[in-house]
Amino acid sequence: PCAGPVESKNEAAMSELVPEPRQKPVVPMKPMGINANLLGYIGIDTIIEQMRKKTMKTGFDFNIMVVGQSGLGKSTLVNTLFKSQVSRKSSGWNREEKIPKTVEIKAIGHVIEEGGVKMKLTVIDTPGFGDQINNENCWEPIEKYINEQYEKFLKEEVNIARKKRIPDTRVHCCLYFISPTGHSLRPLDLEFMKHLSKVVNIIPVIAKADTMTLEEKIEFKQRVRKELEVNGIEFYPQKEFDEDLEDKTENDKIRQESMPFAVVGSDKEYQVNGKRVLGRKTPWGIIEVENLTHCEFALLRDFVIRTHLQDLKEVTHNIHYETYRAKRLNDNGGLPPMTAETEENHESNL
Amino acid sequence: QQPAQFTNPETPGYVGFANLPNQVHRKSVKKGFEFTLMVVGESGLGKSTLINSLFLTDLYPERIIPGAAEKIERTVQIEASTVEIEERGVKLRLTVVDTPGYGDAINCRDCFKTIISYIDEQFERYLHDESGLNRRHIIDNRVHCCFYFISPFGHGLKPLDVEFMKAIHNKVNIVPVIAKADTLSLRERERLKKRILDEIEEHGIKIYHLPDAESDEDEDFKEQTRLLKASIPFCVVGSNQLIEAKGKKVRGRLYPWGVVEVENPEHNDFLKLRTMLITHMQDLQEVTQDLHYENFRSERLKRGGR
Numbered sequence: 001p002c003a004g005p006v007e008s009k010n011e012a013a014m015s016e017l018v019p020e021p022r023q024k025p026v027v028p029m030k031p032m033g034i035n036a037n038l039l040g041y042i043g044i045d046t047i048i049e050q051m052r053k054k055t056m057k058t059g060f061d062f063n064i065m066v067v068g069q070s071g072l073g074k075s076t077l078v079n080t081l082f083k084s085q086v087s088r089k090s091s092g093w094n095r096e097e098k099i100p101k102t103v104e105i106k107a108i109g110h111v112i113e114e115g116g117v118k119m120k121l122t123v124i125d126t127p128g129f130g131d132q133i134n135n136e137n138c139w140e141p142i143e144k145y146i147n148e149q150y151e152k153f154l155k156e157e158v159n160i161a162r163k164k165r166i167p168d169t170r171v172h173c174c175l176y177f178i179s180p181t182g183h184s185l186r187p188l189d190l191e192f193m194k195h196l197s198k199v200v201n202i203i204p205v206i207a208k209a210d211t212m213t214l215e216e217k218i219e220f221k222q223r224v225r226k227e228l229e230v231n232g233i234e235f236y237p238q239k240e241f242d243e244d245l246e247d248k249t250e251n252d253k254i255r256q257e258s259m260p261f262a263v264v265g266s267d268k269e270y271q272v273n274g275k276r277v278l279g280r281k282t283p284w285g286i287i288e289v290e291n292l293t294h295c296e297f298a299l300l301r302d303f304v305i306r307t308h309l310q311d312l313k314e315v316t317h318n319i320h321y322e323t324y325r326a327k328r329l330n331d332n333g334g335l336p337p338m339t340a341e342t343e344e345n346h347e348s349n350l
Numbered sequence: 351q352q353p354a355q356f357t358n359p360e361t362p363g364y365v366g367f368a369n370l371p372n373q374v375h376r377k378s379v380k381k382g383f384e385f386t387l388m389v390v391g392e393s394g395l396g397k398s399t400l401i402n403s404l405f406l407t408d409l410y411p412e413r414i415i416p417g418a419a420e421k422i423e424r425t426v427q428i429e430a431s432t433v434e435i436e437e438r439g440v441k442l443r444l445t446v447v448d449t450p451g452y453g454d455a456i457n458c459r460d461c462f463k464t465i466i467s468y469i470d471e472q473f474e475r476y477l478h479d480e481s482g483l484n485r486r487h488i489i490d491n492r493v494h495c496c497f498y499f500i501s502p503f504g505h506g507l508k509p510l511d512v513e514f515m516k517a518i519h520n521k522v523n524i525v526p527v528i529a530k531a532d533t534l535s536l537r538e539r540e541r542l543k544k545r546i547l548d549e550i551e552e553h554g555i556k557i558y559h560l561p562d563a564e565s566d567e568d569e570d571f572k573e574q575t576r577l578l579k580a581s582i583p584f585c586v587v588g589s590n591q592l593i594e595a596k597g598k599k600v601r602g603r604l605y606p607w608g609v610v611e612v613e614n615p616e617h618n619d620f621l622k623l624r625t626m627l628i629t630h631m632q633d634l635q636e637v638t639q640d641l642h643y644e645n646f647r648s649e650r651l652k653r654g655g656r
Contacts (some may be wrong), residue, residue: 042406043628044383045438050632051378052371057564060370083365115368160648164640243380306366310373318486326483 008124059118061168062309063107065150065200066123067142067192068177072207077175077265078123080278080289081301082112103128103141107169124171139192145177146171146200150324151329170321172312173236173304174200177207178260182220185227193233199320201236201312203304204228209262209295210280210287224260235259237308241315254303261300264289382441385631386430388522389446389621390465390514391499392453395529400497400588401446403601405611405626407433425634426451426464447493453510469493469521473646485552492520494638495558495627496522499529500583507546507553515555521642523558523634525626526550531585531618532603532610546583557582560626561633578626584619587612 066074109122119253124145129138149170156166174196178189202223212220228235237255242248266289269276278289290299304312389397432445449465452458472492479488496518500511515524526546531539550557560582563575589612593602601612612620627634 030604042404042435042437042624044435044442045440046628047383047442047631048378049376049441050629052375054632055371056376062367081365112365117368117370119367119370160651162644236478290653301366304370309367309370310377314377322485325485329483 018158025249042229056117058165059120060313061120061122062313063122063124063169063171063173064304065126065142065146065171065174066177066194067126067129067174068207069179070127072177072179074125074175074177074207075204076267077177077207077263077297079267080265080297081305082110082121092206103138104142105145120171135188138188139195142192143196143199144194150321151328153321154325154328168313170316171200172316174202176202176204178224180206180208180211180220180262182216183214184223190231190233192228193228193235194231197235199324200232201320203236203237203300204260205300206260206262207265210264210282212262221260221262225256236312236315238315241319258296258299258303261296261303263297264295265297265301379440382443383631384443384445385495385635386445386447386491386493387627388449388465388469388493388496389499390449390452390496390530391527392501393450394412395499395501396588397448397497397499397529399590400527400529400586400620402590403588403620405433405435405444406625407435426461428464428468431479445491457597458510461510462517465514466517469518470646473521473643474645474650477650478645492638492643493522494631495634496524498524498526500526500546502528502533502542502585506542507549512549512553512555515550515557516553522646523637523642524556525558525623526583527623528583528585530587532587534585536637543583543585543599558634558637560630574629575627578622581619581622584626586620586623587618588620 064078066078068074102181104127105123106127107122109120111118111120113119126142129135129142132138153166153168153170156162161275176189176193176196178185193204196202206217206220206224209217234240237247237251239251239255242251264280264287266278266280266287268279268281270279270281270286272279272286272288277286277291278288280287288294292298361501387401391397427450429448429450431448432443432647435442435444447468452461452465455461460632469492476488476490476492479485496624498511498515500507517525518524528534528539528542528546534542560575560579563572567575587603587610589601589610591603591604592599593604593609593611595609595611600609600614603610603612611617615621
């Protein structure tokens with residue numbers, strides 16, 4: 001078990017983030033001793049424990065996509081997020097490599113383990129996005145990729161003999177990197193997010209935030225939030241999917257104050273006050289990545305990984321995927337053909 | 351303004367996704383669970399009493415027990431009652447499907463048709479919902495487990511028992527239960543259990559098998575699983591009454607020769623049955639989903655249309 005920050009929420013159901021050894025609830029084989037109401041204890045709450053054990057054993061998939069112009073620190077940020085070299089940094093396009101004519105989609109998978117929980121992490125990079133002279137429709141390959149993953153899942157789901165655990169390659173989260181110009185969003189940013197927020201969870205992130213002072217940061221964030229609102233762009237966590245009051249309160253705060261997260265990434269460590277921290281060294285000081293007074297990286301990390309990881313997956317599955325599926329059902333031709341099935345039986349099964 | 355939580359130095363390399371099970375936990379607690387349990391057995395074997403004892407509820411408050419004459423023409427009914435049970439913040443929506451009339455008629459030949467239709471109907475409905483447009487709130491009414499009550503008065507399985515179990519063992523998880531165990535001595539129970547297990551094997555009946563404890567479980571849990579597996583079929587006693595025994599009030603049956611305590615493991619397997627049900631509730635659901643339902647679905651899709 002590793003040490004970790006103490007959770008600020010005071011909820012009985014959500015205990016500390018420290019993965020401490022859980023007290024094992026055991027359904028008593030011998031009768032319980034004294035019960036105030038004589039009704040006894042059945043043990044229903046142990047079902048939850050069974051589920052958590054299951055989750056830990058089976059591990060889970062998580063697919064995160066990063067989108068943004070070259071040089072905004074996407075790979076570094078992802079590596080910082082997962083504290084491993086899960087994304088290969090490109091050191092810019094050298095003379096031999098050509099800037100890809102269209103956006104490329106590169107998916108790299110890793111298995112990382114922590115506290116007994118295995119995660120199969122896939123990082124989907126999109127080199128070439130926004131790098132051309134003419135960037136019209138450069139989001140199309142990305143949208144196509146996302147829909148292709150939905151299609152893959154759907155095909156497996158409608159199969160007659162389908163797998164018990166359908167491999168999940170759907171994009172659960174898309175980090176969109178905004179350039180820290182300090183002015184406003186660029187037209188490309190708006191176009192991308194307008195199109196893609198309908199098919200995937202978008203989390204806008206202000207990259208290389210160490211180029212802005214505190215005041216500039218606050219102003220820029222406000223302006224970006226306003227622009228997103230004015231353009232009707234619903235980034236994650238989307239208002240309409242708040243499940244209850246508790247979620248709404250929590251998410252409102254994130255939507256209206258914290259997002260977009262202004263982040264700095266780094267994979268280099270420096271000595272600060274006797275501790276080794278991840279940071280960037282400049283003549284005027286060391287920018288500590290995980291220091292909340294310096295940048296909001298820790299907020300992003302906690303948000304994506306420690307609190308909303310499961311929700312990101314659920315919204316992808318229950319909302320985005322279902323929307324795709326419903327569209328497919330209504331399209332001409334209907335769902336993909338099932339194996340060992342003829343065309344005419346198609347409709348009646350659906 | 352900075353939240354105090356970040357003042358703790360972190361172990362370098364800690365990302366935090368080990369917290370995922372907690373997130374899943376939180377969502378599960380919010381959602382609660384659904385479970386459907388079917389009870390099948392002849393009248394008078396104590397099914398209703400047992401269900402009430404298991405869940406400490408009174409699912410059958412006002413019962414009018416029909417007389418023999420009324421039972422002659424009775425066909426099997428399906429009665430489903432749902433109760434919501436909450437314990438330590440966790441909600442369980444339990445549906446008990448009762449099958450009064452089973453085994454009552456003089457000629458029981460058509461006894462199980464109604465029951466099989468019911469099980470298939472739930473699969474059909476789920477398949478339909480699953481293939482539909484709006485899947486956000488699919489209700490799962492599929493039968494996750496069937497307690498089959500065997501009479502303690504015979505010498506083992508009756509022909510009806512065998513036929514019925516063979517007819518549903520590919521559609522639902524069967525847990526055989528020997529009812530009214532207080533009519534048997536301990537030795538008689540052992541004999542009957544062995545007899546029934548032999549007959550089950552002889553006839554190729556597939557009952558629900560408890561999965562073995564995983565190697566990383568602690569010894570207590572492994573031992574508990576071993577004990578449970580060794581006790582099948584469970585010999586149970588149920589009761590709706592609280593009797594004074596040894597200075598405490600216990601659920602039990604008062605006889606002139608003593609008190610049979612429902613929750614005393616030396617008197618009967620009631621606690622084992624309850625433990626098995628609760629600790630395997632999720633597995634029962636999974637086997638229903640991954641095995642029985644998928645079988646139904648692939649058969650159905652292969653056949654095509656109606």
